[in-house]
Amino acid sequence: xxxxxxxxxxxxxxxxxxxxxxxxxxxxxxxxxxxxxxxxxxxxxxxxxxxxxxxxxxxxxxxxxxxxxxxxxxxxxxxxxxxxxxxxxxxxxxxxxxxxxxxxxxxxxxxxxxxxxxxxxxxxxxxxxxxxxxxxxxxxxxxxxxxxxxxxxxxxxxxxxxxxxxxxxxxxxxxxxxxxxxxxxxxxxxxxxxxxxxxxxxxxxxxxxxxxxxxxxxxxxxxxxxxxxxxxxxxxxxxxxxxxxxxxxxxxxxxxxxxxxxxxxxxxxxxxxxxxxxxxxxxxxxxxxxxxxxxxxxxxxxxxxxxxxxxxxxxxxxxxxxxxxxxxxxxxxxxxxxxxxxxxxxxxxxxxxxxxxxxxxxxxxxxxxxxxxxxxxxxxxxxx
Amino acid sequence: xxxxxxxxxxxxxxxxxxxxxxxxxxxxxxxxxxxxxxxxxxxxxxxxxxxxxxxxxxxxxxxxxxxxxxxxxxxxxxxxxxxxxxxxxxxxxxxxxxxxxxxxxxxxxxxxxxxxxxxxxxxxxxxxxxxxxxxxxxxxxxxxxxxxxxxxxxxxxxxxxxxxxxxxxxxxxxxxxxxxxxxxxxxxxxxxxxxxxxxxxxxxxxxxxxxxxxxxxxxxxxxxxxxxxxxxxxxxxxxxxxxxxxxxxxxxxxxxxxxxxxxxxxxxxxxxxxxxxxxxxxxxxxxxxxxxxxxxxxxxxxxxxxxxxxxxxxxxxxxxxxxxxxxxxxxxxxxxxxxxxxxxxxxxxxxxxxxxxxxxxxxxxxxxxxxxxxxxxxxxxxxx
DNA sequence: CGTTTTTGTTCTCGACACGAACATAACAAG
DNA sequence: CTTGTTATGTTCGTGTCGAGAACAAAAACG
Numbered sequence: 025x026x027x028x029x030x031x032x033x034x035x036x037x038x039x040x041x042x043x044x045x046x047x048x049x050x051x052x053x054x055x056x057x058x059x060x061x062x063x064x065x066x067x068x069x070x071x072x073x074x075x076x077x078x079x080x081x082x083x084x085x086x087x088x089x090x091x092x093x094x095x096x097x098x099x100x101x102x103x104x105x106x107x108x109x110x111x112x113x114x115x116x117x118x119x120x121x122x123x124x125x126x127x128x129x130x131x132x133x134x135x136x137x138x139x140x141x142x143x144x145x146x147x148x149x150x151x152x153x154x155x156x157x158x159x160x161x162x163x164x165x166x167x168x169x170x171x172x173x174x175x176x177x178x179x180x181x182x183x184x185x186x187x188x189x190x191x192x193x194x195x196x197x198x199x200x201x202x203x204x205x206x207x208x209x210x211x212x213x214x215x216x217x218x219x220x221x222x223x224x225x226x227x228x229x230x231x232x233x234x235x236x237x238x239x240x241x242x243x244x245x246x247x248x249x250x251x252x253x254x255x256x257x258x259x260x261x262x263x264x265x266x267x268x269x270x271x272x273x274x275x276x277x278x279x280x281x282x283x284x285x286x287x288x289x290x291x292x293x294x295x296x297x298x299x300x301x302x303x304x305x306x307x308x309x310x311x312x313x314x315x316x317x318x319x320x321x322x323x324x325x326x327x328x329x330x331x332x333x334x335x336x337x338x339x340x341x342x343x344x345x346x347x348x349x350x351x352x353x354x355x356x357x358x359x360x361x362x363x364x365x366x367x368x369x370x371x372x373x374x375x376x377x378x379x380x381x382x383x384x385x386x387x388x389x390x391x392x393x394x395x396x397x398x399x400x401x402x403x404x405x406x407x408x
Numbered sequence: 409x410x411x412x413x414x415x416x417x418x419x420x421x422x423x424x425x426x427x428x429x430x431x432x433x434x435x436x437x438x439x440x441x442x443x444x445x446x447x448x449x450x451x452x453x454x455x456x457x458x459x460x461x462x463x464x465x466x467x468x469x470x471x472x473x474x475x476x477x478x479x480x481x482x483x484x485x486x487x488x489x490x491x492x493x494x495x496x497x498x499x500x501x502x503x504x505x506x507x508x509x510x511x512x513x514x515x516x517x518x519x520x521x522x523x524x525x526x527x528x529x530x531x532x533x534x535x536x537x538x539x540x541x542x543x544x545x546x547x548x549x550x551x552x553x554x555x556x557x558x559x560x561x562x563x564x565x566x567x568x569x570x571x572x573x574x575x576x577x578x579x580x581x582x583x584x585x586x587x588x589x590x591x592x593x594x595x596x597x598x599x600x601x602x603x604x605x606x607x608x609x610x611x612x613x614x615x616x617x618x619x620x621x622x623x624x625x626x627x628x629x630x631x632x633x634x635x636x637x638x639x640x641x642x643x644x645x646x647x648x649x650x651x652x653x654x655x656x657x658x659x660x661x662x663x664x665x666x667x668x669x670x671x672x673x674x675x676x677x678x679x680x681x682x683x684x685x686x687x688x689x690x691x692x693x694x695x696x697x698x699x700x701x702x703x704x705x706x707x708x709x710x711x712x713x714x715x716x717x718x719x720x721x722x723x724x725x726x727x728x729x730x731x732x733x734x735x736x737x738x739x740x741x742x743x744x745x746x747x748x749x750x751x752x753x754x755x756x757x758x759x760x761x762x763x764x765x766x767x768x769x770x771x772x773x774x775x776x777x778x779x780x781x782x783x784x785x786x787x788x789x790x791x792x
Numbered sequence: 793c794g795t796t797t798t799t800g801t802t803c804t805c806g807a808c809a810c811g812a813a814c815a816t817a818a819c820a821a822g
Numbered sequence: 823c824t825t826g827t828t829a830t831g832t833t834c835g836t837g838t839c840g841a842g843a844a845c846a847a848a849a850a851c852g
């Protein structure tokens with residue numbers, strides 16, 4: 025929102041509203057519907073759309089008529105309009121995709137990397153291979169906290185507060201955030217949390233990363249390192265955590281907790297497959313594996329209940345291992361959650377939902393923050 | 409913000425911005441400063457202020473000249489403009505105050521009550537005794553969660569989901585929220601948390617109530633019952649809590665925890681004085697009291713550290729017993745907090761601050777939410 | 793084939809903020 | 823005491839915006 029507010033800003037403001045509506049909509053809508061949606065006249069809508077078409081931001085295509093009335097046009101992304109690239113940087117692979125206004129994604133390239141910051145150079149090269157005039161912003165999802173938005177710490181790659189301003193120096197405009205937060209954002213914007221005012225999302229992998237989602241925005245905290253819900257002592261563990269504290273929730277939930285149960289050292293190498301193996305065995309009837317799964321689910325539910333007491337989410341969505349946990353042990357999770365809820369809340373517990381964006385969460389979320397950087401008053405004023 | 413956005417809405421929008429600036433400012437400012445602040449011309453500022461003076465919302469008084477230049481006027485609340493009443497409804501007393509635009513408060517009346525919902529009738533009568541044409545909104549602070557904004561539960565008064573729509577039926581427009589949240593809002597708007605993007609506040613009394621403050625707004629959750637941070641199992645207690653769960657943080661922090669240490673049943677009668685007595689004894693050198701205080705402070709710090717991991721506040725402010733705890737045991741709290749912080753956060757722990765609004769927190773916060781109801785586009789459009 | 797329905801288009805109108813030019817009221821310097 | 827200097831208030835003309843009304847256009851309906 026601009027400091028000043030003149031008539032010209034008014035026009036831009038309405039155009040941002042329109043673009044945002046197109047981007048957020050589940051289905052394309054017509055110009056007449058847009059006018060109703062924004063509460064403006066058909067004449068005004070025509071003017072707004074006209075300028076946006078001129079700026080190659082929106083495109084009008086004939087809509088198949090439905091019932092009576094003069095035919096109208098559907099508002100769709102302009103085929104030559106700006107585009108966003110999204111990067112999902114995972115443990116030893118990465119994915120690059122192009123994403124249109126509205127969220128349609130096209131995978132461009134994937135690759136493996138050597139777990140050193142040189143990976144950023146590789147990915148930059150991949151971006152360059154596909155880069156065109158249309159590229160406006162790159163959204164980047166990585167694991168690990170990014171303190172103050174520019175110091176990246178990925179413990180399982182041994183990256184200790186790597187300076188992103190250097191790594192991203194020759195990149196196009198790039199916005200970056202961590203994968204758990206972006207997965208939550210994706211569920212909030214395009215998944216099972218859509219439309220919720222207060223919600224939470226947790227990605228369960230080796231440990232738990234999460235985010236609080238308020239009105240479709242992922243909260244970042246004062247130093248951009250909010251979301252380490254896994255490092256609260258919610259389940260009474262007495263073990264020491266890799267984070268440097270004792271008793272973290274993550275010690276009882278996720279792949280590391282499953283693996284530790286079978287005498288394996290928690291680690292980032294083969295742990296994920298082993299955890300999947302344990303799930304399979306539990307599903308097949310193995311007693312010990314089933315007990316490990318039970319404990320994992322109960323600890324998950326207990327922590328969710330504790331957090332629900334404090335933050336009162338309408339719903340909680342899970343991704344990663346959490347989806348499997350819901351599939352195999354929904355009742356256990358919900359019971360443990362209820363038990364941890366204050367008595368007066370038990371008649372209305374938060375919904376616990378499997379994420380619907382799935383493994384595309386970080387990529388989808390990265391695209392969302394990239395588009396967030398575009399769909400602003402200032403960007404549009406420059407563009408027009 | 410209105411659905412539509414016409415030129416007339418533009419004027420109102422700028423007037424809301426101006427009124428909000430006047431309300432939020434620490435010191436009154438002049439019309440010329442207002443123009444600079446809002447980024448508008450002096451002519452436009454004159455028009456805005458003129459209409460607001462006409463509507464009895466702002467008043468201009470000559471400003472003592474500072475240096476050269478034509479003298480200007482200070483923008484102050486209009487002496488006949490709208491007023492807000494704030495009510496602080498405590499355990500067995502209440503306070504009613506009138507609050508001007510800008511936050512200046514005048515206490516109107518105080519009283520005791522019989523701990524039944526009839527107290528609301530008493531307070532309504534007090535409101536009526538002072539009510540005038542100027543009264544616009546009443547802000548009401550009470551303890552206890554208010555589910556969905558209209559079902560009030562105060563366990564220590566034995567109120568079980570009392571229906572506020574009935575109790576407040578014959579009241580003027582009234583907004584209500586709980587005291588801990590409003591105390592946090594007060595710190596955030598007019599106290600030690602002013603200007604922070606992410607902060608937390610905890611009121612420590614018999615137990616712990618708190619709120620997450622984002623950009624000056626207290627978060628309410630999906631059912632308006634967020635903030636029960638005291639009912640997370642953060643300190644490993646094995647006791648059963650009155651809330652119906654085992655192990656709550658509140659069992660180790662606050663007056664109940666202090667009192668229990670000396671074999672007294674936690675309760676809401678004489679517990680507060682006894683807790684103060686224990687503090688005095690600890691200060692005087694009593695070993696046992698000092699140990700109780702130590703444990704309380706350490707448990708407080710530990711919980712704050714856990715929450716800081718998850719929510720990453722820039723600062724945390726405390727009220728109630730928390731102020732005393734900071735005064736007597738700041739180092740213990742900070743050390744326990746640090747110890748619970750993930751290692752990579754320990755070089756930048758959240759500031760732990762004593763609230764500066766003090767016991768006026770709930771009343772001040774109630775006035776803020778009342779003014780929030782006024783300083784809106786819709787209200788101003790009606791008023792002009 | 794005329795009617796109904798929905799949308800697009802055109803034109804007028806009132807309102808707004810802006811910018812420039814000018815007026816005003818203090819202080820400062822000589 | 824007079825004459826700049828400075829900051830602010832005031833006035834007026836301008837460009838742009840969205841609203842609203844009237845009309846045109848294009849489909850479906852009976």
